[in-house]
Amino acid sequence: xxxxxxxxxxxxxxxxxxxxxxxxxxxxxxxxxxxxxxxxxxxxxxxxxxxxxxxxxxxxxxxxxxxxxxxxxxxxxxxxxxxxxxxxxxxxxxxxxxxxxxxxxxxxxxxxxxxxxxxxxxxxxxxxxxxxxxxxxxxxxxxxxxxxxxxxxxxxxxxxxxxxxxxxxxxxxxxxxxxxxxxxxxxxxxxxxxxxxxxxxxxxxxxxxxxxxxxxxxxxxxxxxxxxxxxxxxxxxxxxxxxxxxxxxxxxxxxxxxxxxxxxxxxxxxxxxxxxxxxxxxxxxxxxxxxxxxxxxxxxxxxxxxxxxxxxxxxxxxxxxxxxxxxxxxxxxxxxxxxxxxxxxxxxxxxxxxxxxxxxxxxxxxxxxxxxxxxxxxxxxxxxxxxxxxxxxxxxxxxxxxxxxxxxxxxxxxxxxxxxxxxxxxxxxxxxxxxxxxxxxxxxxxxxxxx
Amino acid sequence: xxxxxxxxxxxxxxxxxxxxxxxxxxxxxxxxxxxxxxxxxxxxxxxxxxxxxxxxxxxxxxxxxxxxxxxxxxxxxxxxxxxxxxxxxxxxxxxxxxxxxxxxxxxxxxxxxxxxxxxxxxxxxxxxxxxxxxxxxxxxxxxxxxxxxxxxxxxxxxxxxxxxxxxxxxxxxxxxxxxxxxxxxxxxxxxxxxxxxxxxxxxxxxxxxxxxxxxxxxxxxxxxxxxxxxxxxxxxxxxxxxxxxxxxxxxxxxxxxxxxxxxxxxxxxxxxxxxxxxxxxxxxxxxxxxxxxxxxxxxxxxxxxxxxxxxxxxxxxxxxxxxxxxxxxxxxxxxxxxxxxxxxxxxxxxxxxxxxxxxxxxxxxxxxxxxxxxxxxxxxxxxxxxxxxxxxxxxxxxxxxxxxxxxxxxxxxxxxxxxxxxxxxxxxxxxxxxxxxxxxxxxxxxxxxxxxxxxxxxxxxxxxxxxxxxxxxxxxxxxxxxxxxxxxxxxxxx
Numbered sequence: 001x002x003x004x005x006x007x008x009x010x011x012x013x014x015x016x017x018x019x020x021x022x023x024x025x026x027x028x029x030x031x032x033x034x035x036x037x038x039x040x041x042x043x044x045x046x047x048x049x050x051x052x053x054x055x056x057x058x059x060x061x062x063x064x065x066x067x068x069x070x071x072x073x074x075x076x077x078x079x080x081x082x083x084x085x086x087x088x089x090x091x092x093x094x095x096x097x098x099x100x101x102x103x104x105x106x107x108x109x110x111x112x113x114x115x116x117x118x119x120x121x122x123x124x125x126x127x128x129x130x131x132x133x134x135x136x137x138x139x140x141x142x143x144x145x146x147x148x149x150x151x152x153x154x155x156x157x158x159x160x161x162x163x164x165x166x167x168x169x170x171x172x173x174x175x176x177x178x179x180x181x182x183x184x185x186x187x188x189x190x191x192x193x194x195x196x197x198x199x200x201x202x203x204x205x206x207x208x209x210x211x212x213x214x215x216x217x218x219x220x221x222x223x224x225x226x227x228x229x230x231x232x233x234x235x236x237x238x239x240x241x242x243x244x245x246x247x248x249x250x251x252x253x254x255x256x257x258x259x260x261x262x263x264x265x266x267x268x269x270x271x272x273x274x275x276x277x278x279x280x281x282x283x284x285x286x287x288x289x290x291x292x293x294x295x296x297x298x299x300x301x302x303x304x305x306x307x308x309x310x311x312x313x314x315x316x317x318x319x320x321x322x323x324x325x326x327x328x329x330x331x332x333x334x335x336x337x338x339x340x341x342x343x344x345x346x347x348x349x350x351x352x353x354x355x356x357x358x359x360x361x362x363x364x365x366x367x368x369x370x371x372x373x374x375x376x377x378x379x380x381x382x383x384x385x386x387x388x389x390x391x392x393x394x395x396x397x398x399x400x401x402x403x404x405x406x407x408x409x410x411x412x413x414x415x416x417x418x419x420x421x422x423x424x425x426x427x428x429x430x431x432x433x434x435x436x437x438x439x440x441x442x443x444x445x446x447x448x449x450x451x
Numbered sequence: 452x453x454x455x456x457x458x459x460x461x462x463x464x465x466x467x468x469x470x471x472x473x474x475x476x477x478x479x480x481x482x483x484x485x486x487x488x489x490x491x492x493x494x495x496x497x498x499x500x501x502x503x504x505x506x507x508x509x510x511x512x513x514x515x516x517x518x519x520x521x522x523x524x525x526x527x528x529x530x531x532x533x534x535x536x537x538x539x540x541x542x543x544x545x546x547x548x549x550x551x552x553x554x555x556x557x558x559x560x561x562x563x564x565x566x567x568x569x570x571x572x573x574x575x576x577x578x579x580x581x582x583x584x585x586x587x588x589x590x591x592x593x594x595x596x597x598x599x600x601x602x603x604x605x606x607x608x609x610x611x612x613x614x615x616x617x618x619x620x621x622x623x624x625x626x627x628x629x630x631x632x633x634x635x636x637x638x639x640x641x642x643x644x645x646x647x648x649x650x651x652x653x654x655x656x657x658x659x660x661x662x663x664x665x666x667x668x669x670x671x672x673x674x675x676x677x678x679x680x681x682x683x684x685x686x687x688x689x690x691x692x693x694x695x696x697x698x699x700x701x702x703x704x705x706x707x708x709x710x711x712x713x714x715x716x717x718x719x720x721x722x723x724x725x726x727x728x729x730x731x732x733x734x735x736x737x738x739x740x741x742x743x744x745x746x747x748x749x750x751x752x753x754x755x756x757x758x759x760x761x762x763x764x765x766x767x768x769x770x771x772x773x774x775x776x777x778x779x780x781x782x783x784x785x786x787x788x789x790x791x792x793x794x795x796x797x798x799x800x801x802x803x804x805x806x807x808x809x810x811x812x813x814x815x816x817x818x819x820x821x822x823x824x825x826x827x828x829x830x831x832x833x834x835x836x837x838x839x840x841x842x843x844x845x846x847x848x849x850x851x852x853x854x855x856x857x858x859x860x861x862x863x864x865x866x867x868x869x870x871x872x873x874x875x876x877x878x879x880x881x882x883x884x885x886x887x888x889x890x891x892x893x894x895x896x897x898x899x900x901x902x903x904x905x906x907x908x909x910x911x912x913x914x915x916x917x918x919x920x921x922x923x924x925x926x927x928x929x930x931x932x933x934x935x936x937x938x939x940x941x942x943x944x945x
Contacts, residue, residue, distance in 0.1 A: 002803040004540055004731075006888045007810050015817050015889065027812045027833065028711050030680040035716040040709070041582045045800035048544045055794060059553025061568025065561065072558045075781060082476045084513055086550070092527035093520035096541050099737035101533075101870075103925040104917050105860050108519035109736040115463055118937040122503050128936050132738070134594035137781035167781050174755075174777035178605055178639045224495055249488050250496050264781075274569050275559030275782025276594070277739035289934065295737065300930035303923035306459065312930040318597070318633035319870045323642040328633035331595040331727065335735030342516060345463050346475040348506035353498070357488060358481050364491060365483035385492050406562060414560050419770070437482040 002045060065272075069439035070411040073389050073430025074216070074418075075136065075165050075242045076275065077267045080347075080355070080433060085269045088342045095335055099295070103310035104302070109334065110309035113297040116341040123247040124261035125254025126283035131295035132337040133280030133329065136264025137171040140164070140210060140240055142282060142293040142327060143260040144172060147208035147236040148181065149291045149326065150259075155207035157182045159235070161194045163215035165242055166419035181207075187422045192219035192381035192391070196229045203233035210238040212263075213253070214246055217416060217423050218389035219381055227257045236260065244268055244281075245432075246387045248356030252283070260284045269343025270336055279336040290316060293327035355433060359388035362431040362440070366390070369444045376451050380424045391416055393426035395451050401427045408446040460518045464938045467505045475509055503940070522921040523736075524865050530887050530895045532818075534837045534868035534880025535628060535676060537706045537728030537811075540887075542798065545731070545791040554790055559782040563767060570766035573759045573783065576793045577743075580724060583796075583804070584702075585715025586745035590754045591784040596703055598779065599723025599742025600634040600670070605776045606721060606746060606753040607668045607697045608638060613753075613774070616695060618667035624653055626677055626872040631670045631701060640667060647874055651677040651830040653687060662694045672701040673717070674708070676872040676880070678815065678834035688718025697721070697749070705729040706884065707812060707836035710805025720747045730792040741788040755779045810885035811836040814892050818881055821896040825903040829875045836884075842877035850906040850913050852877040857924060858905065858916035862898035 001008050007015065016024065028036075046054070070078065089095060093108060100106030100113075113131045120129035133139045144158050158176065160169055162185050169185070176183045184202050186194045194211070203209050209230045213221035223239060230237040239253030241263035253261045266278040284292060290313065298312035318325040347355060363386060370377050370392065380391035396404065398415030405412035413429040431440070467473065488497055507515075524531070531538035549555065557569055577589040593599035604621065611618055621635035625644045632642035645661060648654040652675065662669070669691050674680040681687065691698050700714050700722035706729045714722045726732045727740035734740070746754065752774040760767050768783075799807060812835050819828070819838040827843035842852040856866030856879075868880040883892050905913050917923065 002799060002806060004542055004799065005803070005806055005810050005885050006891070007813065007885075011889045012810065012813060015813055019813075019816055019820055021816075024809050024813065027809075027816060027835075028708070030674075030682050030833065030835075031708060031712045032682055032685055034685050035712045037585075037711065037713055037716075040801040040804060042579060042796070042801040042804070045803045046797050048798070051544055051794055051798050052548060054797060055548035055551060055554070055572075055790070058568040058572045059551040061571060062553045062557055063561065063565035064552050064556050065558050066552065066556050070558070072560050074560055076559055078558070080476065080478065082509075084476075084509060087513070088516040088520075090546070091516070091520045092541075093523040093525045094516075095733040095735050096526035097523050097736050098531070098533060098536055098538060098734040102524070102856070102860065102866060103927070104857065104920040104922045105522075105524035105865070106736075107522035107922055109523055111460065111462070111519055111522075112516070112736075114936075114938070118462075118464065119504060121937045134598060134739075135781045137778070138594070138598075165781075167778060170778040171780060174605065174779060177777075178608065178637070180639065220492060220496065222493065248502065249492065249498060251498050256496070271555045271787070272558045273555055274557040274566065274786040275784070276780075277785040277788055278781070286934075289936070296936055298930035299935040300926045300933075302925050306922065308922045308925045310925045310927050310930050312927070312934065312936070315931075317629075319629040321633070322629045323632035323636040325629070325633040325636075328597045328601060328630050328637045329595070330597045330630050331725075331734075331738040331740040333594075333735075333739045334737030335733070336739055338736065342512065344504055345507065345515070346509065346512045347504075348473070348475050349470075349501040349504035350472055350506050351475060351478065352504065353501040355478055357485070358478060360488060360491065361481060361483050361486040364486045387492070402562065406565075411558075411561065418560070433479045436479065440483070 065411050068409050068411060069442040071413040071429045071431060071443060072411055074414040074428050075264060076272050077243055078272060078432055078434045079245060079267050081269060081271060082346055084346055085339050085342045089335055089339055094338055100311060103308060107308060110297050112338050112341050114299065114309050116337045117297060119341060119344050120281050120283055123252050124283035125252035126261050127286040128289055129281060129283035130292055131297055132333040133282055133294050134333060135276065135278045135280045136242055137168040139262040139280035139282050140168045141172055141175045143238045143262045144208060146260060146291055146293060150236060150288050151207040155205055157184060157206040159184045159186060159202045159206045159209040161211040162187045162422060163217055164210055164212040164240055165216050166421065191384045192217050193221055196225050199226060200229035200233055203230050203235040206235045208236040208238050210240055212240040212242060214243060214387045214389060217391045218386045220385040220387060223253050223256045243388065245356050245359060248352035249360065254283060265340050268340035270339050277333060277336050279333050279340055291326060294329050294332055358433045362435055363388045363390060366431050366440050369440055373444060373448055377447050380426055388432055389428060389430045391423060391426045392429050393424045397425040398427050404450050405446050410443055410446045412443065462938050463505055463515060466511060467507050473506045473508045475507055475512055529863055530883060530891050531865040532867055532881045532883050532895060533865060534882040535703055537882060537884055539731050539884035541731055541733040542795060545794040548794050549787045549790045555787060567766055570759055572793060573789060574761050574766055576789050579796050580743055580745055583709060584722060584745045585713030587748045588751035588754055589743055589745045591743045591789055592755050592779045593723065593742035593744060594780055594785050595738060595740040596723055596725040596742040597630040597634060599744045600630055601637055602755060602779050603699050603721035603723055603744045604634055604638040604668060606750045607699065609753040609776045610750055611667055618665050620665045620667065622661055622666055622669045624671065625874050626651065626675050627672055628676060628703060628871060650832060651679045652681050655683060658690065662690055664695060666696045668697045668699050670699040670701060672704055674704050674835040677830050677839050678837040679830060679832060680835055684717045703728060704836060707808060709808045711808060720750055726788055726792040731795045732788045732791040739785045739788055741785045757783060807885050814883040814885065817892060818883060818896055822899050825900050837880060837882035839875055840879045841875050845906040846877060848906050848910040850910050852879050854913045854916060855879065855902055858902045858913045859898060860917040860920040864895050864898055
């Protein structure tokens with residue numbers, strides 16, 4: 001017997017007898033002998049305390065970044081995590097329910113997703129947003145495939161800026177091979193951004209051009225200029241956002257005419273979690289709604305005329321369209337979308353702007369302090385606008401610098417060429433509101449000792 | 452429903468209409484000089500106003516979501532027999548361990564020597580899944596079942612390509628979940644249906660005919676969506692392999708046979724495992740799930756990167772491998788979901804996992820036994836962990852499966868699955884899972900029997916359901932015709 005199995009030995013005997021079956025084995029008679037086993041090669045059951053102890057030991061085998069100055073970002077960001085978010089997520093009505101197929105008993109989940117769609121639409125500057133995708137990388141893939149469909153499958157080339165997160169590009173490569181799409185990568189110029197002219201040339205005949213802004217090396221792209229040249233070439237423009245808090249200060253790309261704004265919303269109240277679960281988002285123009293991947297919630301009424309919500313446009317989806325669906329996605333990131341919704345509503349519009357401004361101010365302060373170190377450490381792109389990430393270069397390369405800083409008790413950031421790249425071999429440093437001035441002191445002091 | 456919210460809950464955007472400034476959260480103090488954004492960021496990209504998110508206080512937010520939560524049905528409320536979804540109890544200790552700072556707060560790009568515990572945890576889960584399935588390798592990357600399917604099919608594609616064998620078709624039974632054909636198409640294959648025979652299993656003669664040298668893979672669900680075990684699975688695997696194809700098993704229904712049979716012995720080349728089904732990680736209102744894939748020796752070289760490798764007591768991530776299909780998502784998987792699954796496996800142990808499947812199958816057969824006669828069984832054979840009825844009996848009174856489902860809401864139960872298998876008209880696919888008490892399963896049966904009686908005696912009562920849910924019947928047609936997928940400020944609406 002086990003507490004998570006509802007029937008005890010006597011219950012099972014009683015049910016077997018009602019079914020007129022002598023042994024539980026009879027219920028498995030359809031399984032051919034050749035594939036049967038009698039026991040699993042696993043340890044026996046463990047009581048709750050044993051489980052807690054085992055996982056506490058696994059957790060103790062890791063260094064928790066909160067206990068030291070940490071400047072890691074690069075797609076996963078450490079922001080405030082108000083207790084309210086986890087308290088809401090811990091309500092069983094949310095976390096032990098499933099996809100709201102039955103709207104009459106799922107209005108809580110449905111309304112929360114409707115609010116999420118509104119928030120993402122608002123922040124992205126696009127007319128409509130879906131209910132979530134797995135993560136930022138797969139959101140990019142879905143965006144590219146979406147553009148390919150909107151272009152009626154006639155343009156099989158995809159252009160991406162090299163400054164789009166290298167992991168996202170890797171995931172795109174995996175899918176592009178299967179879909180026989182040709183991915184062209186445009187390298188950045190000396191200011192950390194692709195040249196609009198070169199992008200325009202690459203965009204000829206492409207279904208879309210995807211850029212990340214702020215980009216992987218921290219630079220805010222000139223989105224209005226890029227969108228102009230991309231559209232002139234007949235391609236669709238995709239903005240990828242990995243640091244969604246930037247949207248507190250910067251308009252989402254929809255405001256500049258981007259056809260898709262997508263990416264990662266982990267910044268909105270979701271723990272780094274060693275890389276997941278995070279939260280992919282996807283927003284586009286209303287006219288292309290029927291090509292959108294993933295779940296979508298719409299407003300309607302119930303029989304008594306009261307406002308109600310339900311899943312809608314499911315004719316795009318696999319359970320109806322099967323092989324002709326816009327995506328094979330089924331389960332997505334519902335609870336993470338709820339987390340982002342709670343977080344955004346708690347932080348509020350003013351609060352998000354203030355939070356973004358605080359990130360900006362801290363990153364600018366770090367730039368000033370680096371300059372005070374006397375020129376040993378410098379910015380790779382000193383004249384380009386940044387939000388809360390910057391590429392730092394100096395006498396030692398990125399990998400070496402990460403190691404040396406770690407011995408000083410500082411998680412300095414990510415070696416920018418971790419996955420290759422045409423940019424300088426430096427350190428990608430991220431500064432958020434979780435880095436008080438004392439963290440900046442610690443980083444600069446450590447850098448001052450390395451030369 | 453047994454409980455309803457006291458009042459309708461407005462959208463958050465309808466609160467604080469004057470946009471008076473209230474504080475929902477205190478931000479860390481700005482202990483560096485403030486910077487005017489216009490002095491450092493491009494002026495043409497700055498917002499001229501802050502985002503239109505209302506500013507409300509903390510209690511307002513807490514109450515908002517508390518009230519919304521009360522409009523939801525959940526596993527913690529009662530039986531949730533949604534077929535193919537395996538809605539079982541989500542143990543609280545799993546939630547506790549997944550929230551340990553040493554796991555939840557880890558950044559995925561910390562140096563490997565700082566995350567040895569996390570890498571060990573992933574390696575241990577891979578080993579456990581290999582033991583449970585008898586397969587040679589595993590990846591934890593996929594974020595959900597459908598994502599796992601795609602990962603598996605891409606590995607099969609890579610394996611075929613690496614031996615210079617270009618194939619363009621994937622065979623899928625007509626009883627399959629919709630994600631199977633969608634996955635095949637997404638991976639660049641043509642999906643072709645295999646007809647089912649009158650027992651609901653694969654028609655071997657049809658398979659023999661369809662299994663040409665164009666077929667890359669056959670995707671089978673075991674047991675299938677009718678709750679029937681493909682008893683000729685070994686013959687199917689031999690046929691597929693003998694013609695140069697590979698066998699993909701959809702592990703959505705693994706809860707039926709843990710500790711009883713091994714996919715490795717069935718001849719599977721790849722199978723995804725929905726951790727949010729069999730291994731009880733929370734469904735979260737529609738995710739996050741996790742869909743690890745286990746593979747045969749033939750596919751091990753093609754597993755996605757990054758892979759976790761063990762070298763003595765040290766664990767490493769391998770990022771580059773030309774034989775690999777590449778990366779399927781950012782980072783390593785829905786890690787905190789993996790944590791919960793390993794906690795579940797450890798808690799139940801070898802014996803508990805076997806018992807889990809036994810009781811899941813026992814309950815499904817109890818339901819089959821009790822409802823038989825009152826409801827029609829399109830395929831009348833002993834079932835595994837789920838049983839599929841249809842509405843043929845009730846249809847005579849113009850009561851359809853959807854009406855029965857909505858009437859169940861009045862009795863306080865979540866309805867069964869209706870959207871598939873598409874080979875059953877008016878399907879009611881019932882999967883009780885093992886965690887409920889026998890009394891809860893019996894109460895569900897009583898409710899179903901009562902509805903069967905109502906369907907003949909007062910069919911209009913059933914057709915008008917739900918009468919006692921937080922919302923009356925929701926107009927889904929109107930939602931699709933008159934699309935409103937975001938809130939609009941009053942002046943912008945209409």
